[in-house]
Amino acid sequence: MVPPGPELLARARLLVAPELSASLVREVERITGRRAEPLEDGAAGSDPLLCVGAALPGSVRAAERLLWFHSVNAGTDPLLAAGPWPAGALLTRTVGRMGERIAQYVLGWVLAECQAVPEYVAQHARAEWRRLPTELVAGQTALVYGTGRIGGAVAGLLRSCGVRTVGVGRTARTKAPPPGFDRVIGAGGGAGPEREEPEGAARADAEAEELAGARWVVGALPLTGVTEGFFGAGRFAAVRGATFVNVGRGATVDLGALEAALRGGGVRSAVLDVLAEEPAAPDDPVWRLPRTVITSHSAGITADEDVAVDFAACWEAVREGRRPELAVDVGRGY
Numbered sequence: 001m002v003p004p005g006p007e008l009l010a011r012a013r014l015l016v017a018p019e020l021s022a023s024l025v026r027e028v029e030r031i032t033g034r035r036a037e038p039l040e041d042g043a044a045g046s047d048p049l050l051c052v053g054a055a056l057p058g059s060v061r062a063a064e065r066l067l068w069f070h071s072v073n074a075g076t077d078p079l080l081a082a083g084p085w086p087a088g089a090l091l092t093r094t095v096g097r098m099g100e101r102i103a104q105y106v107l108g109w110v111l112a113e114c115q116a117v118p119e120y121v122a123q124h125a126r127a128e129w130r131r132l133p134t135e136l137v138a139g140q141t142a143l144v145y146g147t148g149r150i151g152g153a154v155a156g157l158l159r160s161c162g163v164r165t166v167g168v169g170r171t172a173r174t175k176a177p178p179p180g181f182d183r184v185i186g187a188g189g190g191a192g193p194e195r196e197e198p199e200g201a202a203r204a205d206a207e208a209e210e211l212a213g214a215r216w217v218v219g220a221l222p223l224t225g226v227t228e229g230f231f232g233a234g235r236f237a238a239v240r241g242a243t244f245v246n247v248g249r250g251a252t253v254d255l256g257a258l259e260a261a262l263r264g265g266g267v268r269s270a271v272l273d274v275l276a277e278e279p280a281a282p283d284d285p286v287w288r289l290p291r292t293v294i295t296s297h298s299a300g301i302t303a304d305e306d307v308a309v310d311f312a313a314c315w316e317a318v319r320e321g322r323r324p325e326l327a328v329d330v331g332r333g334y
Helices: 006-011 022-032 058-063 077-081 098-114 117-125 149-160 199-213 233-238 255-264 304-319
Strands: 013-016 036-038 049-053 066-071 090-092 141-145 164-169 183-186 216-219 242-246 267-272 292-294
Touching (some): 006 066, 006 304, 022 304, 058 066, 066 304, 090 304, 098 117, 098 149, 098 216, 098 242, 141 149, 149 164, 149 216, 164 199, 199 233, 255 267
Parallel strands (some): 013 036, 013 049, 049 066, 066 090, 141 164, 164 183, 242 267, 267 292
């Protein structure tokens, strides 16, 4: 996607969503050098539109004058699922320090599990004194699905604790794995182009082998047509006692398949920060999954500073005629 030219950018009206804080709006106004208007009221007029928010109102989408939309979230699947993306419009996203936050979240659960923290908390409630076995993280394997900024941050922090980190991406990277990973393999069967033979069979074998040897399986995938239901019965059947942690998108997981794997013992336990339907109602069966903890999509909460820093970087790139690093390929969905 080609970034908008400086002439169009100079004419663009700045529209911001009502959920943005007053301080963030002021910062966006400072960066762009123009006054902000409410996003909901932006369809009128003829000037091109520069929007900042979480959702794109139908009136703005239909106006066909969208020049650029900067999402305050890292995941843009709800924006793309709402309808065809306006032709030629640039879509950028906010990542900020989300990778660091999510990496800490994953490491926190990894260390808590190895140090038997949940069991000791339960013992404390019973006033029970009993030593419990613990395990070291060093030398064990974490299989991280997603090798982008978030998956890389998770892998890097785990690796700093001595964990062997294997990434799973669209394709293998045998010569130079990205920072944080000891190895990167391609996804096997059920992952779009990786279904092809004979290369697809080799990828499937490599992935199955790593799933069987992993102590932790971490999902950090975006939601696309390829990744919906990605973690299904086939992948969970290959797991041999790993804990599954999902910090990507809820709809990448087939919850029925996960439940079967938990009840069958293939998956030791699960930590789910994201669900396909959020928030989960109190009577939702997901709360009754065995050996599972659900958190409230809170692993990588975006701060105003994240939005401001990333928007400023995108703004500078667009002004210079470059494609921002945080630009979304709307065809791929990330």
